[in-house]
Amino acid sequence: HEELYGPIPPSRNSWQSRFTAPMDYAGLPTISLPCGLNSENLPLSLQFVGHHLSEQLLILAGHTFEQATDFHNLHPPV
Structure with missing residues (x-):
């Protein structure tokens, strides 16, 4: 990988x-989606990982998950 893209920089996170x-x-394409809150009321997420060039399938999976749940509607109190 380094031969193609150079050295991997250190991550701050x-x-x-x-x-x-x-x-x-x-x-590999990925999509991250909200999936609830933990015991301290902080947001949780999940990540779907697809095969190479499967972005369309991941978007469909994400949309299906959001239609089956209401986690994407959660917002912190302002």
Whole structure:
């Protein structure tokens, strides 16, 4: 991979990138969706990972998940 794209820069959010970087480096499409709140009322999300060039399927999966749940309608109090 480094031969094509150069060295991988260190991440400032390494605890977050551990969930996304492997798919980014492998060229796999992903979609992240809200899926609720934890016990401290903080948002949770899930990530679907698809095969190469399966973006259309991921968008359909995300849309189907949102239609079956109401997590995407949750908003923090202002």
